[in-house]
Amino acid sequence: MTQTATDMRALAPVGRRSIVNPATGAVIDAVPEQGPDAVDTAVASALAAFEGGVWPAMVRSERAGLLLRIADAIDADSERLYTLEALNNGRPITETRAQLSRVPEWFRYNAGLLASQRQSVLPGDGPYLTYQQRLPLGVCGIITPFNHPLLILARSLSAALANGNTVVVKPSELTPLTTLALLDIMSGAGLPDGVVNVVTGGRDAGIRLTQHPDVAKITLTGGTEAGRAAALATAARFARVTAELGGKTPVLVFDDVDPVAAAEGAAFAAFVAAGQSCVAGSRFLVQRANYDAFVTALAARARDIRIGDPTQPDTQMGPLISARQRDKVRGLIETGIAEGARLAAGGRQPDLPEPLRAGFFLQPTVLADATMEMTVAREEIFGPVAVVIPFDDEDDAVRMANDNRYGLGAGVWTTDIGRAHRVAARIVAGMVWINDHHRLEPSLPWGGVKESGVGKDAGSESFDDFSWIKTIVTRTASEPVDWYGGREQGRLN
Structure with a gap:
């Protein structure tokens, strides 16, 4: 069945995990710590719903209509979702509201693709x-990260459901x-039993889901090593x-841009979600004529960001997800300074009142005068740290931008329209923003x-990848086929 929060607490737990508010360190809930056995149960439920249930056989207009009802139900419960996610991952409520208010759009978009889908005649x-x-x-298995849990789930889940798949989610x-x-919301909107199943477990559960022989596709957002392991596991059985x-x-x-305006605009790239985003602007490559002014302006903006309780509307930056992540980021900042970077802003825990003093906060940080050889210029930090490096000319900038093992996103700030498109074309990244960042x-x-990975989330590319194509060839001629009796057709293939 489609598990509600209550149902999940009885599904093969191997223990219980406390869910912590990262702004205070306080426990706000507890969920089952589920392992491989729970994954097997969830996959069996999803497989039974796929092979014998009404969901895959449902006519497309009815399935699209249900996705639209789910979108409306999310809208109706949006305030609770905003608050719950801000409490759970520490992202400021203003950011959370701006992001999660768009979640219903993914269900409506994929419902539209389903309703308008045409079958090809070749x-x-x-x-x-x-x-x-x-x-x-x-x-289909969907493994989601901590930083944007509901939005990233909605991107894949809506496409998977639109195509008639059943799903196991490992948040x-x-x-x-x-x-x-969200499970409660979908169940209330009329989603049939067994179509969506959730396992609240850790690494062992995720590994089992990627390796399960009955899972036809895995969508994973996470670290590169986890992605590499998932790719190997799915390749062994030719799953997607x-x-x-x-x-x-x-x-x-x-x-050619105003360095102060560019710094104020681009600060969003570095510090949104406390820098805990795969497309966070973590390497600022700045042309030398603008360099000093840009660093000064970015550092000033970083110092002015209001850090505090993420549930308060005037908070601009919340905590990192855990003490472990905060300490990792602080260690990388110290490594950067030891390797020669200059601390232009931040780098410390802010002085906050109780109960925030026990939270996992870190000041927005600017490391200037860095070089491409430094650890902070090459490794993903996943925290509110902007590394600023000077460059000489366009070729220098492109070379430095591409000198990395990743290729997820990039930003270009320029008023020269020819340069904007020329540079964007040369950067090796899946998405490039010009004079903006993180628009989707x-x-x-x-x-x-x-x-940075393989495949696409969102768009018609993602929608199509949750289905497979069958080609059907029908002979329309009236005369009989008798190849060996002298009625050969003149061609074999």
């Missing part, structure tokens, strides 16, 4: 009618609460995989190259 020689059908894959063990809330992984996003700032729509394919 050209060919001779008396034949050849056409294609798109069919659901079966059971981050740190942020499962809005996923469980979409993996959106790490990033070290370059933001190129040319000398349900119609925009999302995904990277190199070690």
